[in-house]
Amino acid sequence: DKxxxxxxxxxxxxxxxxxxxxxxxxxxxxxxxxxxxxLSVCLHIVAKHRGSIDVQTGENGTAFFVKFPCEF
Structure with a gap:
């Protein structure tokens, strides 16, 4: 999936x-x-667009990945 x-x-x-x-x-x-x-509002908006938000965190920082499906 793209x-x-x-x-x-x-x-x-x-x-x-x-x-x-x-x-x-x-x-x-x-x-x-x-x-x-x-973040609660962001999760709701992203979900309405069939997306997701993933998070990776550790002692050197945090990264949020906002993902949306797309078709080309």
Whole structure:
């Protein structure tokens, strides 16, 4: 299957496992002024377009892969 992939990566400390398990949960935030809706909304929008978001994280950073099916 053909797909388009957008990768976004940082070089931070990674996402702790206890948070990784809950990623995408509405109102989950680790920020003082965050709403915790950003990733939840992104997951919903991407799913409506038959896509997916995958995450890889470790001590050298985190990468999100936004994948959409495509036809040529």
């Amino acid at each position: 797909q388009v992939v957008l990768a976004v990566q940082d070089q931070g400390e990674g996402i702790p496992p206890y948070i990784l398990k809950k990623l995408g949960t509405p109102f989950l935030t680790t920020k003082d002024k965050g709403t915790g809706l950003g």
